[in-house]
Amino acid sequence: MEEKLHKQVSELQEQLRRGDITRREFLRYATLLGVSLGAAEALAACAPAPTPTLVPPTPTPAPPTPTPVPVPKFYGWSGKVLDVDLTAGKAEAKALDQVCPDYKDYVGGRGLGVKILYDAVGPDTDPLGPENILIFATGPLTGTSVPSSGRFCIVSKSPLGRPKAGKDTRGVVFDSHSGGDWSDVLKHAGFDAIIIRGKAESPVYLWVEDGKAEIKDATPLWGKGCYETTAALKEEIGKAGIKVACIGPAGENLVRVACVINDADELGYGRACGRDGGGAVMGSKNLKAIAARGTLEVPMAKPGEMAAAIREAFDRQTPDPICGAGLPMYGTAILVNVINGAGAYPTCNFQWGMFKEAAKTSGEALVGEVAEVPKTLTKTEGCCRTCTMKCARVTSIPEPRPGYVTMGAGEGPEYETTWALGAQCGVDDVFAIEEAHYLCNELGLDAISAGSTIACAFELCQRAALDLSEVGYAKGENPFSDGEAVIKLVSKMALREGVGDELAEGSKRLAEKCGRPELSMSVKSLEFPAYDARGVLAHGLAYATSNRGACHLRAYLIAAEVLGHYCGVSPPDIDEPTVEFRLSKDGHKTDLVLIFQNLTAAIDALNECLFTVFALGADNYAKMLSAATGIDYTAEGILKVGERIWNLERLFNIREGLTKDDDRLPPRLEEEPMPNEVYSAKEKKALTPPVEVYPHGVVEKQPSAGSVVPIPEMLPVYYEKRGWDSEGVPTDAKLGELGLAWAKPA
């Protein structure tokens, strides 16, 4: 055991010996420190017994009248929501069914958050004004032993994503998810959710512990990075088992692509609610952090059924090649070679779909399996509670890079961030990608949007629409493939320094300001993640119709189109996905998009990790949810919850001004056929096949060459199957079926 951990565990043993904490609390705090449950049990047993206090013998009292044990009103849910008004300086615990009487229809997490948000804000609400609200929500499985359930989400009106039409205050609804321990601790602190309203006069943080909350001064923390903030708060509060979610300078500076980072620890881990600018919403409220500690029970309705459902889930996950092998061994970056090989790996702001040097930045490279790339992986254990897939990694840069390496170690990079700060910017230098990612975590930036905005700025500069002289490139020069420039722009963006002030607005606003809006690779102003839809057409439809903007996590069609996981929808008559299947747009693809969107919304309402979908189906989620809550949810019922959430989000966006014109991809993906070329960072130009691309050998033709995404053809089919009219508005019949008639657009 490391020396520091040893000291912390010894202190806990001492507290146990003195009787200051219970055995259960000991187990809980020890596991929060990273000790396995088995080891914690052994350590508890080793703690010296409390010194007996000598008391004079007393006569045997009459047996007490048994006190009836109160029956919990809620199972699975803790039944409490913390409502915080920062303007008034008040925090009040409210009953869940008072805040959301129909909570069973929305379950928790994304569903609960969206319902609360819909009722609280409207099209006149400035996303960065005090009237916007920010919700932190867990789900009924959070805090239980359900595999990969240690997650939470934030929900708000986005300062980044927006429809084209509407008032100046327009913004789409968004939810953004994260793992780690923070969610578990919040649930055990007695709350299903926290609602943040108003704006504090000066920087504050929220301290939540076992049913109580306090708003405290955070002035000394303002300006500090996420790791420094977390460490300072743990020291200030001085108790074991504290977990922190906070913002960095990017959130304070209202950078529209700022994120919320939680569980930033001395081991290097740090998880992010990345997408859509939640960090800026938090910053606009002068809220630096939420620190939490919890020891309360989460009552379970049917523990026996829950144990059986958990066993079944593990039995399905363990033999799955992705859940049981790929993710634990290589992390999400195992996808780099897979997606590059499919010709769907966006390169240099989506100018190309294949990157010759991609393997140098892959999951295999991180573990030292790629020649000439030193191993940088240092840790894989830990990460989200109750997860055996353990996709997160900590890396460190083994060689000093004076001049641009300032941190040198930290969490990641994941697949998405490897791409955003790498191929998307034409960069193949894994050290530069890692350093840029560490900085994103410390400064509190969404690495996907940050990398994509930098890539957009690079292309604007290349096409003489933006001057990047501050990082060495005048208008008309080509900055792609310069890793040092990426790192410098990450810092400038977070601190709003120089040209970074313009990048801080996100790629859409930046490209509009430069007169080239089509060069922002985004939907509804949210930057794309790491899949070029010209190589995966159903994924393209999912991007176009996504409620929070371009996002792979609203419906991960890559599972079906590339990895051959169809999530309960009858698979096509093929052994594994072919190029023809990926590039087809038939009705079956639309069915896949619908069911993936509904199922994902339901999984997000449970706050389960989406990666479980590779092995589990709606039936598994229904069993676990029913056992936790005591309410009978069926697989169909779960999908209906997801569909309800999806439609309510749609109605929110329509109220903000959204029309069918917002369900479109940038012209590059709809009109420019994928080039039959492979970009090379080493040569700083695209090469025409045949080209050697490790580990795929000689590529004779870019697999997606010539493809575009025919959204105008796919959209009407999608609307019809959704039960929406030709303008993309849910019909009365659909709203009635989902119990949403009350939210019918005016």
Ligand code: SF4
């Ligand atoms: S798979 Fe990764 S993100 Fe999902 S719960 Fe496990 S560690 Fe967390």
